[in-house]
Amino acid sequence: MKELQDLLTGEKVVNLGKSQVVKGITNNSSKVQKDYAFFAIKGNSTDGHHFIEDAITKGASTVFIQDTSIIDTLKRKYPYINIVFSENTRKSLATASNKFYNEPSKYLKVIGITGTNGKTSVSNLLAQYYENAGYKVGVIGTINYRIGDEILSSGHTTPDPVQWFETLNLMKEKGCDVVVAEVSSHAAHQFRVYSTLFHGGIFTNLTQDHLDYHGTMENYFLAKREFFNQIQLFNDKAIASVNIDDPYGKRIYNDFKEKIDFITYGFEGEFKIKDYNLSLFETLFNIEYKGKTLNFKTKLRGLFNVYNLSASISFLIKDGFDIDFLKDKTLDLKPIRGRFEVVEAKDFIVVIDYAHTPDALENILKSLNQIKQNRVITVFGAGGNRDRTKRPLMGKVAQDFSDIVILTSDNPRFEDPNQIIKDILEGITQKSKVIVEPDRKKAIEYAIKTAQKGDIVLIAGKGHENYQIIKDQVIPFDDKEVVNQILKEI
Ligand SMILES: CC(=O)N[C@H]1[C@@H](OP(=O)(O)OP(=O)(O)OC[C@H]2O[C@@H](n3ccc(=O)[nH]c3=O)[C@H](O)[C@@H]2O)O[C@H](CO)[C@@H](O)[C@@H]1O[C@H](C)C(=O)N[C@@H](C)C(=O)N[C@H](CCC(=O)O)C(=O)O
Ligand SMILES: Nc1ncnc2c1ncn2[C@@H]1O[C@H](COP(=O)(O)OP(=O)(O)OP(=O)(O)O)[C@@H](O)[C@H]1O
Ligand SMILES: N[C@H](CCC[C@H](N)C(=O)O)C(=O)O
Ligand SMILES: [Mg+2]
Numbered sequence: 089m090k091e092l093q094d095l096l097t098g099e100k101v102v103n104l105g106k107s108q109v110v111k112g113i114t115n116n117s118s119k120v121q122k123d124y125a126f127f128a129i130k131g132n133s134t135d136g137h138h139f140i141e142d143a144i145t146k147g148a149s150t151v152f153i154q155d156t157s158i159i160d161t162l163k164r165k166y167p168y169i170n171i172v173f174s175e176n177t178r179k180s181l182a183t184a185s186n187k188f189y190n191e192p193s194k195y196l197k198v199i200g201i202t203g204t205n206g207k208t209s210v211s212n213l214l215a216q217y218y219e220n221a222g223y224k225v226g227v228i229g230t231i232n233y234r235i236g237d238e239i240l241s242s243g244h245t246t247p248d249p250v251q252w253f254e255t256l257n258l259m260k261e262k263g264c265d266v267v268v269a270e271v272s273s274h275a276a277h278q279f280r281v282y283s284t285l286f287h288g289g290i291f292t293n294l295t296q297d298h299l300d301y302h303g304t305m306e307n308y309f310l311a312k313r314e315f316f317n318q319i320q321l322f323n324d325k326a327i328a329s330v331n332i333d334d335p336y337g338k339r340i341y342n343d344f345k346e347k348i349d350f351i352t353y354g355f356e357g358e359f360k361i362k363d364y365n366l367s368l369f370e371t372l373f374n375i376e377y378k379g380k381t382l383n384f385k386t387k388l389r390g391l392f393n394v395y396n397l398s399a400s401i402s403f404l405i406k407d408g409f410d411i412d413f414l415k416d417k418t419l420d421l422k423p424i425r426g427r428f429e430v431v432e433a434k435d436f437i438v439v440i441d442y443a444h445t446p447d448a449l450e451n452i453l454k455s456l457n458q459i460k461q462n463r464v465i466t467v468f469g470a471g472g473n474r475d476r477t478k479r480p481l482m483g484k485v486a487q488d489f490s491d492i493v494i495l496t497s498d499n500p501r502f503e504d505p506n507q508i509i510k511d512i513l514e515g516i517t518q519k520s521k522v523i524v525e526p527d528r529k530k531a532i533e534y535a536i537k538t539a540q541k542g543d544i545v546l547i548a549g550k551g552h553e554n555y556q557i558i559k560d561q562v563i564p565f566d567d568k569e570v571v572n573q574i575l576k577e578i
Contacts, residue, residue, distance in 0.1 A: 092150055092170055095125065095184040097283075099152065103163045103171035107149055113188050113250055115181050122147035125170075127181040130154060132301075136177070144169060152177050152184070182249040182282035189257035193285040196226075196260055199403070200271040200281065202315045203292025203331070205448045206396045207245070207270040210290055212424045213388075213400040214268045220417045221409070226259035228252075228269035231425065231552050235262055246275030249282070256284070273298055273311040276318070286319045288327040288407065289348075290399050294336035295447035300475045309336050316340050320347035329403035331395065332357045351406045354395070359402035364394050366458050368430065368437065373397075382411060384418050389428045390455035392448075397421075426551025428452065431571050436462075436543040438536065438575075440567050442551025444471060444498070446481035449548060453489035462542030463491035467535045468549045469528070470512060472503030472557075479508065480515030487515070490546070492538065493522045496531035498549045499557035528556065529570055536574050547571065 092101070092108040111123040117139035120126050126143035128136035128151060137155050140162070144151070150170035153159070154177040162171050174180040186193075199214060201207045208230045215225045219236070226235050232242035233255050240258060246269065247255060259267055271289075275281055294309055302308035319326045326348050331337040333354035341350055353359040362381065364373035366389065373394045375382045386397060401414050423429065431438040439456065443449040449468070456464050466486045470479045486493045495512055497505040505526045516522055525531040535545045547567050550556075556565035 097183040099174040105170040106168040117142040120146040123149040125150040127152040178279040185249045185253040189253040192256035192260045197266045197287040201290045202271045206292035209396045211268040223265040226264040226267040245272045276315040277311040291330040297445045327406045353398040353402040392451045435541040436539040438545045443548040465492040466490040467494045469498035472501035479511035483512040483515030
């Protein structure tokens with residue numbers, strides 16, 4: 089419970105109501121309870137200002153609004169309610185949530201990871217290193233929100249501000265020292281983590297995704313940039329690791345190098361990838377850092393994981409870790425669920441991977457081509473109600489780097505799966521390579537039955553997901569389980 093005064097960061101109280109007690113915070117009118125503060129947000133699909141009356145009926149003591157034109161009417165109709173005007177209710181929701189949950193990031197080392205691909209991977213790698221060094225670590229991201237093996241909840245990759253600060257507070261109360269969190273572009277753009285004191289940040293890469301939301305690559309970049317802007321706004325001693333091979337990484341580095349203490353990684357980095365050797369069961373790579381060559385060995389597979397490890401290790405060096413300790417621990421790291429996960433069959437292998445962007449698909453396929461003994465058979469689809477323009481690009485990549493392509497459904501959501509497949513086909517010129525099977529289980533079955541000695545079957549797009557979203561139904565579906573079941577039957 090808080091007093092309204094304790095939650096303000098420069099907003100203007102335009103009407104003082106009967107009671108200033110605030111027992112909870114929400115931007116969702118359906119979650120309002122007695123004495124809650126309701127934040128009206130102009131959203132992407134609707135405007136929270138339409139739900140103010142609903143919130144008051146449910147017992148809100150306070151409403152935060154951004155629309156000046158309704159102030160007089162509200163004051164007249166609801167003189168007993170606190171009415172607070174904010175220039176930006178999204179920011180106010182974050183700052184008030186932070187205060188409501190006692191500013192948890194002040195007591196934690198919070199590290200935010202952003203980029204199109206690799207956020208989940210890097211955050212799980214960082215968590216393992218910190219845990220190996222004896223820290224208690226909270227993880228917030230796509231798979232779930234957890235402390236060690238204790239799962240707290242799950243939802244968006246980055247939760248909304250209320251859940252974000254509530255989760256940080258819970259992690260603090262449960263004794264965490266460190267929190268590693270994925271910060272999606274939607275989150276940065278919507279100020280979901282605004283006002284958090286980040287110890288540091290990591291930028292992995294930026295390639296096409298989410299243009300349904302951001303419209304252009306430049307806007308998508310600006311959302312990622314906004315995260316670094318927020319880091320330095322609330323911490324003038326923040327550290328960060330950035331992929332300098334990526335032109336957008338270079339821009340972030342240049343824009344904030346005076347404000348953030350950076351380390352760069354990549355083939356052009358200060359933490360420089362010199363060479364690497366991929367195989368199905370281990371990866372070797374050499375790093376040049378401060379004039380010394382460091383040899384690393386890991387069970388993680390694929391060149392993209394050399395990048396993810398470089399992101400993590402360089403960040404940890406900046407955070408004061410000993411390089412020999414990091415080299416040792418790299419040997420023991422556990423691979424991440426649904427990311428280049430290998431299932432061995434009789435004389436071929438199946439790889440399950442979460443690639444759901446053109447760049448991710450290209451990366452995994454390039455790595456598979458480097459280690460294949462025979463053909464690469466790729467099964468994939470694309471998510472419905474998401475960026476449509478990435479579909480033909482994914483089709484082209486699959487065609488260019490596979491011997492056989494089996495097009496199927498991912499999470500069609502409210503779209504027609506056949507139309508999504510048609511969109512992917514737009515990018516494919518070599519139609520003879522392609523088989524269309526919208527039923528994902530049948531598509532996987534076809535791929536496995538087609539596989540010959542030395543082949544690699546890649547099943548891409550859903551990784552750890554154990555469901556399929558068809559319209560508003562969430563149906564159990566786990567690529568790995570389906571693969572194992574089919575392998576047992578053949
Ligand atoms: C595009 C997007 O990010 N939308 C999210 C966002 O919606 P929004 O702020 O635009 O809100 P809106 O739905 O237009 O509604 C406006 C306001 O009215 C309120 N409202 C609405 C209805 C009502 O009855 N009462 C009420 O008060 C809403 O709570 C909201 O505050 O905030 C909502 C509430 O916090 C989220 O549920 C919603 O997630 C949608 C469902 C979603 O699918 N988001 C995905 C794309 C997403 O966030 N993905 C990222 C990136 C994934 C990745 O790359 O890893 C993620 O972080 O997961
Ligand atoms: N550093 C990387 N560069 C390019 N591709 C990568 C990289 N790391 C992972 N990938 C590819 O992207 C897929 C998803 O990886 P991961 O889950 O770590 O990314 P993410 O950024 O968390 O994705 P999401 O936006 O869904 O949260 C992997 O399965 C792999 O195919
Ligand atoms: N976080 C990503 C996940 C995509 C996973 C893919 N299986 C899909 O459903 O499109 C997104 O929301 O775009
Ligand atoms: Mg993720």
